[in-house]
Amino acid sequence: MTAPSNREEPKRRAASVVDVARVAGVSHQTVSRVLNDHPSLREATRQKVLAAMRELDYRPNAAARALSSSRSRMIGILSTSSGEYGPASSVAAVEAAARARGYSVTIANADGLDPRSIDEAVNHLANLSAEGLVVVAPQIQVLLALSKLSIGIPFITLQAASADPTGERPLDQVVGARLATAHLIALGHRRIGHIAGPSEWLDAAQRQSGFQAELTAHGLPDGLIVTGDWSAASGYDCAKELLAGGVTAIFAGNDQMALGALSAAMASGLDVPLDLSIVGFDDVPEAAFYRPALTTVRQDLAEAGRRAVAQLLGESDVAPSVRPQLIVRASTAVPHNPAPDDASETSAGK
Amino acid sequence: MTAPSNREEPKRRAASVVDVARVAGVSHQTVSRVLNDHPSLREATRQKVLAAMRELDYRPNAAARALSSSRSRMIGILSTSSGEYGPASSVAAVEAAARARGYSVTIANADGLDPRSIDEAVNHLANLSAEGLVVVAPQIQVLLALSKLSIGIPFITLQAASADPTGERPLDQVVGARLATAHLIALGHRRIGHIAGPSEWLDAAQRQSGFQAELTAHGLPDGLIVTGDWSAASGYDCAKELLAGGVTAIFAGNDQMALGALSAAMASGLDVPLDLSIVGFDDVPEAAFYRPALTTVRQDLAEAGRRAVAQLLGESDVAPSVRPQLIVRASTAVPHNPAPDDASETSAGK
DNA sequence: GGCTCAGATGTGATCGATCACATGAGCGAT
DNA sequence: ATCGCTCATGTGATCGATCACATCTGAGCC
Numbered sequence: 001m002t003a004p005s006n007r008e009e010p011k012r013r014a015a016s017v018v019d020v021a022r023v024a025g026v027s028h029q030t031v032s033r034v035l036n037d038h039p040s041l042r043e044a045t046r047q048k049v050l051a052a053m054r055e056l057d058y059r060p061n062a063a064a065r066a067l068s069s070s071r072s073r074m075i076g077i078l079s080t081s082s083g084e085y086g087p088a089s090s091v092a093a094v095e096a097a098a099r100a101r102g103y104s105v106t107i108a109n110a111d112g113l114d115p116r117s118i119d120e121a122v123n124h125l126a127n128l129s130a131e132g133l134v135v136v137a138p139q140i141q142v143l144l145a146l147s148k149l150s151i152g153i154p155f156i157t158l159q160a161a162s163a164d165p166t167g168e169r170p171l172d173q174v175v176g177a178r179l180a181t182a183h184l185i186a187l188g189h190r191r192i193g194h195i196a197g198p199s200e201w202l203d204a205a206q207r208q209s210g211f212q213a214e215l216t217a218h219g220l221p222d223g224l225i226v227t228g229d230w231s232a233a234s235g236y237d238c239a240k241e242l243l244a245g246g247v248t249a250i251f252a253g254n255d256q257m258a259l260g261a262l263s264a265a266m267a268s269g270l271d272v273p274l275d276l277s278i279v280g281f282d283d284v285p286e287a288a289f290y291r292p293a294l295t296t297v298r299q300d301l302a303e304a305g306r307r308a309v310a311q312l313l314g315e316s317d318v319a320p321s322v323r324p325q326l327i328v329r330a331s332t333a334v335p336h337n338p339a340p341d342d343a344s345e346t347s348a349g350k
Numbered sequence: 351m352t353a354p355s356n357r358e359e360p361k362r363r364a365a366s367v368v369d370v371a372r373v374a375g376v377s378h379q380t381v382s383r384v385l386n387d388h389p390s391l392r393e394a395t396r397q398k399v400l401a402a403m404r405e406l407d408y409r410p411n412a413a414a415r416a417l418s419s420s421r422s423r424m425i426g427i428l429s430t431s432s433g434e435y436g437p438a439s440s441v442a443a444v445e446a447a448a449r450a451r452g453y454s455v456t457i458a459n460a461d462g463l464d465p466r467s468i469d470e471a472v473n474h475l476a477n478l479s480a481e482g483l484v485v486v487a488p489q490i491q492v493l494l495a496l497s498k499l500s501i502g503i504p505f506i507t508l509q510a511a512s513a514d515p516t517g518e519r520p521l522d523q524v525v526g527a528r529l530a531t532a533h534l535i536a537l538g539h540r541r542i543g544h545i546a547g548p549s550e551w552l553d554a555a556q557r558q559s560g561f562q563a564e565l566t567a568h569g570l571p572d573g574l575i576v577t578g579d580w581s582a583a584s585g586y587d588c589a590k591e592l593l594a595g596g597v598t599a600i601f602a603g604n605d606q607m608a609l610g611a612l613s614a615a616m617a618s619g620l621d622v623p624l625d626l627s628i629v630g631f632d633d634v635p636e637a638a639f640y641r642p643a644l645t646t647v648r649q650d651l652a653e654a655g656r657r658a659v660a661q662l663l664g665e666s667d668v669a670p671s672v673r674p675q676l677i678v679r680a681s682t683a684v685p686h687n688p689a690p691d692d693a694s695e696t697s698a699g700k
Numbered sequence: 701g702g703c704t705c706a707g708a709t710g711t712g713a714t715c716g717a718t719c720a721c722a723t724g725a726g727c728g729a730t
Numbered sequence: 731a732t733c734g735c736t737c738a739t740g741t742g743a744t745c746g747a748t749c750a751c752a753t754c755t756g757a758g759c760c
Contacts, residue, residue, distance in 0.1 A: 016746050027710045032748060040707050062478045063422060064746035066413035067715050079442075083635070088438030092429075092459050104456050104478055108449065109442050128412045128454055232639040256636055263639045285433070286606055289582040289613045291641060366716050377740045382718060390737050414716035417745050 015056035024052035035060055062104075066129070075105045075309065076125030078146075078155075079136040080112035084230065085284045086254070086301065087136045090158050093305025094134050101313060106130065112137065112200075118145040126153060132312040134158065134305075138202045156312050158304050159203040173203050176297040176324035177210025178217075180251050180279040183295070183326055185218050187334050189249035189277060193224040193242035195235055195261060197253040207253050207281060228257050235260025236267075243268055248276060248335040255280035255287050255296055262290060262331070273333035283327050292330035299324045365406035374402035385410055412454075416479070425455045425659065426475030428496075428505075430462035430487040434580070435634045436604070436651065437486045440508050443655025444484050451663060456480065462487065462550075468495040476503060482662035484508065484655075488552045506662050507552065508654050523553050526647040526674030527560025528567075530601050530629040533645070533676055535568050537684050539599040539627060543574040543592035545585055545611065547603040557603050557631060578607050585610025586617075593618055598626060598685040605630035605637050605646055612640060612681070623683035633677050642680035649674045 017035075021028040026049060033041050034049040052058070066072045075098045079087050095105045106128055110121035122145060125133060133155035135142055146155055159173055184192050194211045197204030208225060215223050224245045228234030235257030242250055243264065252258035258280030265276045272278055272292055280287060283298035300322045307322070367385075371378040376399060383391050384399040402408070416422045425448045429437050445455045456478055460471035472495060475483060483505035485492055496505055534542050544561045547554030558575060565573050574595045578584030585607030592600055593614065602608035608630030615626045622628055622642055630637060633648035650672045657672065 017748095018746080028747085029711080029749095030709060033709085036748085038708095040709090042708065045708080059477050059479075061417070061746050063413045063416035064715090065748075067411070067417050067717085068746075068748040070715070070748095072413060083435055083439035083442060085433055085435075085438075088435075088441075089433040091438075091441075091457070092433060095457050095459050099458065099474060104474070106454050106456050107441070107445050109445050124449060124454070127409050129409075232636045236639065259636055259639050263641065266641060286582045286609055286636070289586065289609050291613065291616060363715095367718095368716080378717085379719095379741080380739060383739085386718085388738095390739090392738065395738080411716050414745090415718075417747085418716075418718040420718095420745070 014061075015058045016061070019056055020049065020052045020058050023056060024049045070129075072129045072131055073103050074128055074130045075103050075312065076128065076130035076133045076153075077105055077107045077136055078121060078125065078133050078142060079107060079109050080139060080142070081137060081230075084256075086282055086299075089301045090134075090136045090305055093302040094136070094158075094309055095305075096302075097306040097309035101309065103131075103309075103313070110142065112139045112141060115141060115145065118142055119149065122146060122149055132156070134308050134312065139198075140200045140202065143202070154312060156308050157202065158301075158308050159206070172322070172324065173206035174210035174213065176281065176299065177207040177251070178214040179324060179326045180281065180297050181211050181214035182218075183328065183332065184249045184251060184277060184279060185214070185220070187249075187277065187332060189335050190220060191224075191245075191247045192220075192249045192251060193226070193245060193247035195238040195242070195250060195252040195257045196225055196227045197230050197257075199227060204253055211251055228253070228260075230254055230256060232256045232260035232263070236264045239264035240268070243270070243276070249278070249332070250276065251279045251281075253281055255282045255284045255290075255294060258287075258294055258296065258331075259290055262292075262294070273331050275336060277332040277335065279332060287327075288329060290331070295329045295332040296327050297324050298327050364411075365408045366411070369406055370399065370402045370408050373406060374399045420479075422479045422481055423453050424478055424480045425453050425662065426478065426480035426483045426503075427455055427457045428471055428475065428483050428485045428487075428492060429457060429459050430489060430492070431580075434606075436632055436649075439651045440484075440486045440655055443652040444486070444508075444659055445655075446652070447656040447659035451659065453481075453659070453663070460492065462489045462491060465491060465495060468492055469499065472496060472499055482506070484658050484662065489548075490550045490552065493552070504662060506658050508651075508658050522672070522674065523556035524560035524563065526631065526649065527557040527601070528564040529674060529676045530631065530647050531561050531564035532568075533678065533682065534599045534601060534627060534629060535564065535570070537599075537627065537682060539685050540570060541574075541595075541597045542570075542599045542601060543576070543595060543597035545588040545592070545600060545602040545607045546575055546577045547580050547607075549577060554603055561601055578603070578610075580604055580606060582606045582610035582613070586614045589614035590618070593620070593626070599628070599682070600626065601629045601631075603631055605632045605634045605640075605644060608637075608644055608646065608681075609640055612642075612644070623681050625686060627682040627685065629682060637677075638679060640681070645679045645682040646677050647674050648677050 017028045017031045020031045026045060030045060031049055034046050077091055077094055079091060091107065098105050106125060108121035108124045111117040118141060130153060133153055135155055135157040138157040138159055194208060196208045199205065211223060224242055224247060226238040226241050228238045235252055239250060239261035250261050252261055258278050261278050262272055265272045270276050280294045280296035283296045287294040287296050303322050367378045367381040370381045376395060380395060381399055384396050427441055427444055429441065448455050456475060458471035458474045461467040468491060480503060483503055485505055485507040488507040544558060546558045549555060561573060574592055574597060576588040576591050578588045585602055589600060589611035600611050602611055608628050611628050612622055615622050620626050630644045630646035633646045637644040637646050653672050
């Protein structure tokens, strides 16, 4: 650390605003102004500074910035069970949207069932002074923990209504569920079962209520509902149960459970879609290659991520929810014994 | 900022070390020592400080810490195409391992094919002064960009040899591929095809070379290899091509492509496993529910994530690679017309 | 010409922690 | 009793940016 540093050792400390200022022949504040593109700056000066930055390979120090401005420019993603397609894609979407706005994202995964784990994850993000949280796997426990801890950080969920009383949400799960259910009803199904996700997940609850709402809207009695855990294995078991109840169609809360249901149907010697129609939710990339190819509901997760970030950062152009889309493939068809009263509908194409 | 602050406004600035010090009746440095559990600290003092922290709901300011210690306690995850199961699970594993050590993780997704996008992602992480990078989807381009940019940040990949010349790697893809191939050979297959992942992915290359190595070790001629893009759709097309080449077994570079191959076999009127055996790679959670249930290679991604972080943070106990595991299910069997020379092996159970 | 005023730039304090160094207390050896 | 040493704690500088405020310059106006 003595003045005449060993020239064998070229790794001197990284350049700072002061170094840039010296090289450019301006003050450190001017450099800072270039960094934050301040309006009143002569173009010539800006260029001088930019040149100096390039020469020194200057990288602004994020920590120093965060400290002095007390803005971390950091968004926290709170997730659980994140090997799954939906959450994983959402994380990527949020990251892209955040980075486009000059923000970074940190993740914290919580074991959704363990309150302590949730607290730890939330606290971790709070300690980083994240400016906002995106909850990617919104279990009730997580939302409860968030409001209870009441660290003054705004948060939003992709799939469900946020704490924000306006009730805006990037993805509308109810509509998607109604789409799926309406499709089955239109085909002529009357005894329809639903494999719901775990009841503590808000998306599961919303999909389930969409299912019920659509049945009711068509004057049909309440459907059979059994609850799985999002996994294909649980889908298998739940489907067995629903089949015992005599359903001709199943709407599964996600594609994995739909896959399990497909498997259960085969194990029961039933043909899909001739004996049993199945609709999934998510449109995972593999859904078209399940056998038969799965009819499912697609959500634009990328767009949802973008909107979540926009809303979190207080941008005004909050568009209405992203509309989900029904993708009709080969796992749904007119039932064998359609209800006697209404058999005018025909099978779906593709 | 005048002394008598408006009591109508209760949101005063968050507590700092100085505040805690005042309440505890010690110096700010002592508080800092508690934070970093310094060895020489009287237990009574520590308790006093901890009590003060609790009272003030003190949260250490990560930015200030990073600035003064010049350690960001942040690990960057560089990923591409992160809706997929492998990368997504790895991210979660790395996050957990990092947080357990008091580190945070930031993600940056790059579009793996676009050099500019890679540079942007790497620079983003470098600007946050991440102390290390974990490359989760190691395409050659990404690694090239990393060495070219030569920001002095250590990095490691989960699946492939890192820049570190020791060649240690958390996951050994070659072994997994040999396991899968050996299984097919042991069943009696002689004409085996491989659906490889994109050649720019190091894991794809390693799996492919493991496949070849195993064939060679058994004195078999080179296998047929066609290259997909990890997707089920490409698996379908590649399988068709391999079938035209007359293979009796296919080793797919991941489970999605294996699913596509399953679909292609059915479309060609072939029975799996009677007419065609298929092995996948990854053991995605759904693999057991494909029809037939997929024989595949399981990797312990969680353990790999842990080791990657440990190695990155320079912990000494670098264990050898995690051994992958062959999961035999129902998609592989003895071929219809086994090679005449060696038919002593029998089918694998479940 | 002198005045005002906005545009462009500079000066020093500040954010909240750690670092480097100084100091006081306690205790055994000489 | 004094030296020397370690343990426990305190003091002030420092990290690299922004913030608040001061200063300078030149154009426009009367």
